[in-house]
Amino acid sequence: MANPKKNQGRRRAADDETSADDPIENRRDRILAVAAEEFETKGFAGARIDEIARRSNANKQLIYYYFGSKRVLHSAVMEHVTARALEATHYEPEEPYGKSMQRSIAASFTRIQNRLYRYWLWEAAEGSSQEEVARRDERQEHYAHKVAQIRKAQLDGEIDPNLDARFLHLGLVALIGFPHMAPQIASLITGLETDDPEFKEGQQAFVEHIMRALSPPGP
Secondary structure (H helix, E strand, O other), X not given: OOOHHHHHHHHHHHHHHOEOOEOHHHHHHHHHHHHHHHXXXXXXXXXXXXXXXXXXXXXXXXXXXXXXXXXXXXXXXXXHHHHHHHHHOOOOOOOOHHHHHHHHHHHHOOHHHHHHHHHHHHHHHOOOOHHHOOOHHHHHHHHHHHHHXXXXXXXXXXXXXXXXXXXXXXXXXXXXXXXXXOHHHHHHHHOOOOOOHHHHHHHHHHHHHHHHHOOOOOO
């Protein structure tokens, strides 16, 4: 059962922290922005509400007033970042699979997508259950559409029908995302930093070559 005195204290904290020049929405957005950086670099277990409060020039009571708990704050951050990243790679209904993958490569170099990659790593490292995966249904729908694009391309004779569409897409997601999740490995293998334009050009050319190589074998 909620503690009325505790809730009243949180409301007073919110009132104290809000002014005409700093509306409540701005305070909340700043807390989310700082929390996004903290969760990105430290994960859920390592991030501290005290530090988020200090960096966002708020107090702990205000954060708990807005979000209720550290877990709810983490979920709010994950949902916000995931939504923005999905927008960047939003599919067009009739878009060919190869073109959509090229757009995914371009999106992979954006700051918001790189932040999402870090969150994926933390999701895995901290053992998040399927129920705890942020925006699980929306992400699953996004990937299901990509797999459907491959199957359509297989029916149209553009991609070898003997390939499992699910694992093909999984492999290409790894090809595009892994260099940003482990840039040190990408650099050791290619001799290039992932923010080097030559790396991006090489990756795009390689994916284009793979897409051509996926054509059905000749008679």
